[in-house]
Amino acid sequence: MFKKRFYITIFFLFILDTYTKQLALQFLAQGISRDFLPFIDLYLTYNSGVAFGFLDLGEKSVSNILTFVGFLITLYLFKLIKDESDYRKQFSLSFICGGAIGNIADRFMDGYVTDFLHLKINDFSFFVFNIADASITIGAILLIYFEFFKKDHLNHEAN
Numbered sequence: 167m168f169k170k171r172f173y174i175t176i177f178f179l180f181i182l183d184t185y186t187k188q189l190a191l192q193f194l195a196q197g198i199s200r201d202f203l204p205f206i207d208l209y210l211t212y213n214s215g216v217a218f219g220f221l222d223l224g225e226k227s228v229s230n231i232l233t234f235v236g237f238l239i240t241l242y243l244f245k246l247i248k249d250e251s252d253y254r255k256q257f258s259l260s261f262i263c264g265g266a267i268g269n270i271a272d273r274f275m276d277g278y279v280t281d282f283l284h285l286k287i288n289d290f291s292f293f294v295f296n297i298a299d300a301s302i303t304i305g306a307i308l309l310i311y312f313e314f315f316k317k318d319h320l321n322h323e324a325n
Contacts (some may be wrong), residue, residue: 172247172260179264180271181295187272190282190296199284209284211294214277236270254312261305268298 194200194210204210214228243263250256272279281299285292 169256172256174269175257176264179261179297180267183265183268183301184271184299185238186303187268190280191262194282202283203286204267206289207284207286209294210280210282212276213281214273214279214296230281233270233273236266236273240266242271251282252312255309255321258305258309261301261308262303265298265301265303265305268301269296272298 190208190210192206195208196212198209200208231324240263243259243266247256247263250259266279271281279296281294281296283296283300285295
């Protein structure tokens with residue numbers, strides 16, 4: 167059953183993502199790095215492609231296609247959450263869904279996604295992301311973890 171707490175999680179992540187993107191737009195200048203945390207700097211950039219700038223061709227048609235595909239994926243995620251019986255997996259899927267909605271809304275409004283968290287170690291730059299990307303990543307990691315944990319748990323019961 168798709169309980170209210172999953173809607174709340176999705177809504178909270180969407181609002182948090184939207185709010186932090188607005189803060190980034192208000193207080194950061196594009197392309198200027200500012201220290202934030204030991205491994206994360208604040209660095210405003212815009213991504214019209216998919217994760218980590220892949221397919222960032224700056225073309226409106228690519229962005230429109232990505233928005234549409236993202237919308238379809240989000241609908242499918244809602245179905246997965248509804249059909250899933252494991253609370254932990256529903257929670258993980260809610261994180262993915264909340265992040266996806268945040269990026270879809272951003273792309274729908276602007277034609278690109280606002281990224282502002284720059285992961286780097288010393289002089290090595292990994293990628294620039296946002297709260298929605300972090301939510302999707304956390305949800306995916308949790309989903310994989312719970313899938314392996316559940317399978318491992320079932321294998322121990324069978325022996």
